Amino acid sequence: MQTFDLAADGLRTLNATLHAQAETTNQTTWEIINPKGSHAIAVGLDAPIEVNVKGSTGYYCAGMNKQATVHVHGSAGPGVAENMMSGTVIVEGDASQYAGATGHGGTLIIKGNASSRCGISMKGIDIIVHGNIGHMSAFMAQSGNLVVCGDAGDALGDSLYEARLFVRGSVKSLGADCIEKEMRPEHLEILAELLERGGCDAKPEEFKRYGSARQLYNFKPDNAY
Amino acid sequence: MKDETKSAPRTMPIQSATFSQSINAEIRRAAATGIYDIRGGGAKRKVPHFDDLLFLGASMSRYPLEGYRERCDTSVTLGTRYAKNPIHLDIPITIAGMSFGALSGPAKEALGRGATLAGTSTTTGDGGMTPEERGHSKKLVYQYLPSRYGMNPDDLRRADAIEIVVGQGAKPGGGGMLLGQKISDRVAEMRNLPKGIDQRSACRHPDWTGPDDLEIKILELREITGWQVPIYIKVGGARPYFDTTLAVKAGADVVVLDGMQGGTAATQDVFIEHVGQPILACIREAVRALQDLGMHREVQLVVSGGIRTGADVAKCMALGADAVAIGTAALIALGDNDPRWEDEYQKLGTTAGAYDDWHEGKDPAGITTQDPELMARFDPIEGGRRLNNYLKVMTLEAQTIARACGKSHLHNLEPEDLCALTMEAAAMARIPLAGTDWYPGKPGTGF
Ligand SMILES: Cc1cc2nc3c(=O)[nH]c(=O)nc-3n(C[C@H](O)[C@H](O)[C@H](O)COP(=O)(O)O)c2cc1C
Numbered sequence: 001m002q003t004f005d006l007a008a009d010g011l012r013t014l015n016a017t018l019h020a021q022a023e024t025t026n027q028t029t030w031e032i033i034n035p036k037g038s039h040a041i042a043v044g045l046d047a048p049i050e051v052n053v054k055g056s057t058g059y060y061c062a063g064m065n066k067q068a069t070v071h072v073h074g075s076a077g078p079g080v081a082e083n084m085m086s087g088t089v090i091v092e093g094d095a096s097q098y099a100g101a102t103g104h105g106g107t108l109i110i111k112g113n114a115s116s117r118c119g120i121s122m123k124g125i126d127i128i129v130h131g132n133i134g135h136m137s138a139f140m141a142q143s144g145n146l147v148v149c150g151d152a153g154d155a156l157g158d159s160l161y162e163a164r165l166f167v168r169g170s171v172k173s174l175g176a177d178c179i180e181k182e183m184r185p186e187h188l189e190i191l192a193e194l195l196e197r198g199g200c201d202a203k204p205e206e207f208k209r210y211g212s213a214r215q216l217y218n219f220k221p222d223n224a225y
Numbered sequence: 226m227k228d229e230t231k232s233a234p235r236t237m238p239i240q241s242a243t244f245s246q247s248i249n250a251e252i253r254r255a256a257a258t259g260i261y262d263i264r265g266g267g268a269k270r271k272v273p274h275f276d277d278l279l280f281l282g283a284s285m286s287r288y289p290l291e292g293y294r295e296r297c298d299t300s301v302t303l304g305t306r307y308a309k310n311p312i313h314l315d316i317p318i319t320i321a322g323m324s325f326g327a328l329s330g331p332a333k334e335a336l337g338r339g340a341t342l343a344g345t346s347t348t349t350g351d352g353g354m355t356p357e358e359r360g361h362s363k364k365l366v367y368q369y370l371p372s373r374y375g376m377n378p379d380d381l382r383r384a385d386a387i388e389i390v391v392g393q394g395a396k397p398g399g400g401g402m403l404l405g406q407k408i409s410d411r412v413a414e415m416r417n418l419p420k421g422i423d424q425r426s427a428c429r430h431p432d433w434t435g436p437d438d439l440e441i442k443i444l445e446l447r448e449i450t451g452w453q454v455p456i457y458i459k460v461g462g463a464r465p466y467f468d469t470t471l472a473v474k475a476g477a478d479v480v481v482l483d484g485m486q487g488g489t490a491a492t493q494d495v496f497i498e499h500v501g502q503p504i505l506a507c508i509r510e511a512v513r514a515l516q517d518l519g520m521h522r523e524v525q526l527v528v529s530g531g532i533r534t535g536a537d538v539a540k541c542m543a544l545g546a547d548a549v550a551i552g553t554a555a556l557i558a559l560g561d562n563d564p565r566w567e568d569e570y571q572k573l574g575t576t577a578g579a580y581d582d583w584h585e586g587k588d589p590a591g592i593t594t595q596d597p598e599l600m601a602r603f604d605p606i607e608g609g610r611r612l613n614n615y616l617k618v619m620t621l622e623a624q625t626i627a628r629a630c631g632k633s634h635l636h637n638l639e640p641e642d643l644c645a646l647t648m649e650a651a652a653m654a655r656i657p658l659a660g661t662d663w664y665p666g667k668p669g670t671g672f
Contacts (some may be wrong), residue, residue, distance in 0.1 A: 015448045039441045044378050044449030059438070060445040064378040079432040079445075083376055096434040102373040120431040123417040140427060142417045159425070161418055183380070214651060217422040218405055220260070 002027055006045040007034035021047040037077065042070050062089045065106060081108045085124055109198045119146045122163055128198030138165055147194050149202050157210055166191050168202055179213045201208045252314050262494040265555060265583030265593065267395055267486045267531060272503040274531060275540045277650030278643050281515055282629045290628040297624045298634040301548050303525045304386060304455020304478040306594040311455055312364055315344025317548035317635060318538055318557050318619045321529050322368045322388060324350030326412045330357050332592045334605040335559055337361030339612025348388060351401050351426050353415045354380040371400060372426035374416040382450055388457040394487030395463025396496045401426035401489065409595040439475040457481050462530065465507040469514035472486030473524050481550065482511050484530025488553040491584035504530035506653035512545030512657045535622020543638035544654060558615035559608040560590045
């Protein structure tokens, strides 16, 4: 295992070092100490490495991640795993706003709560939150799955497209064009796999499914605003 | 008696200037459909513009350069502030961001071909980077938009510069839309959405709000791309002094400022015509912001919105811009709105020059469409050749003016080379009204 002291060696060297890890590297496990809430830690990675961040991070930790596993042993600031393409990002604590925003793929697991706009504009990512999520989550969510073991805030799934939302607890309110949908066997199956991937101790049957009513899909007088 | 009344002179029917024929037609259309008008293109109303400025030329107090012999440079380098690899362009005329989706693949290819031949850059758009475009553009600027359609780190690292789009002149404060008619399989796949549905692009970025956040976003993008490429920030012509100041504060290498005349692929007509300031009114304010920060020429300024000729380019330079961007003019050079398709424009209920229903995807010229049959009418090699010709002519025109003003580089043009034809232009561009040494608001003149 390689240890990198962020306070001593700086962000540029950290990211440059991680970017230099080739697909075939045998230095697959990294530990970053003294993150101290720094922004843009471990962004743009593209190798099957594991990065353990020993503490809390600022904005955009693991942004645009591909292949790598980034494990935050603390809480994450805004935009954790934004636009992730593949790989896994795990946050042991809470995540701030826009967690997993616009993510195209991979898995984001948040063991605590996520703030507002979790999964905003998500495009294929799977997000699994053990706790609650804040308002306007999954706004304009295009595809992928958002699993919430706790409660969801106001305006869940506003203007969403084809993303699937699963919530175990209460939903304060649904956003425009977001409705509760029937949980069919195939959804239970998908959810069971997601819960397992996310290490959640919950049963698929306890969840409700939400999705798009598809009434805003084509521009017409009734939905112009 | 009866006859007398009949032959009495009558008032002529007078059309109202307020309730004009076109306004009335729009009222009837709105009453019939219940929905606002969406269209492409830029503002069609007349606003103060570069035509309201003139160059003075050399005379007794200044001497000109020899038209065909003496050197007049046109090159520009964008992104000198932080990027390891700034962009060097042979001419200060760039191709503005226009999305694949709004434009066909071959049209994007033609823009790349023409721009590359002319030694300049082209720009992606909402909808991501296509291989045609990357393949044919030697210098390609990759837009980072609120929708993040097609955004990915591989394309980010393939780009020669990144342009964070905060706003567009046609619709400052508005998002985009691409209606279902134009969503082919390929467009849908690039945007991760089902085929045939309308695609709305958000007006705000999903993961940052103000300039303080943007500063951190820029840090992230620079870290992902190893600080190699310049980062531009594009804003619509709203509050150019403050927008430029904040863009510089957020860490931009280049500010792209798009005036209200600027074209768009599809937006509400009310937005296009009624929101934002003309580019003429924006340039001096942006330059003043850069000067106040000691950043003029350190952070480069690219301006756009209704630029058509080498004279427009030269005027932008004289007002303090480093380069310009063109959208609509480039499409016209490719063949958009060409009278050769008049019969088909008529069938669509319009006429060459007025066709702006680009969002419907029925473009007779095969440029703003995803319909394979219409697209096949457009030859990207010929289109690229035409665009290169046009860019060359604009450059020669701008050089002609610069030499006449005694300037050995387009960037040496200055406000002192200009006069204004109207009070409005004089006030907006802070250029003396022709025949005077005065402009409204000139310091020390009382009003
Ligand atoms: C067909 C078309 C598509 C456009 N698409 C985008 C876009 O995706 N992103 C963007 O920032 N601006 C877009 N624009 C605006 C241009 O980048 C540019 O700001 C504008 O065209 C400049 O004004 P002009 O058309 O008068 O030259 C588009 C413009 C047109 C005409």
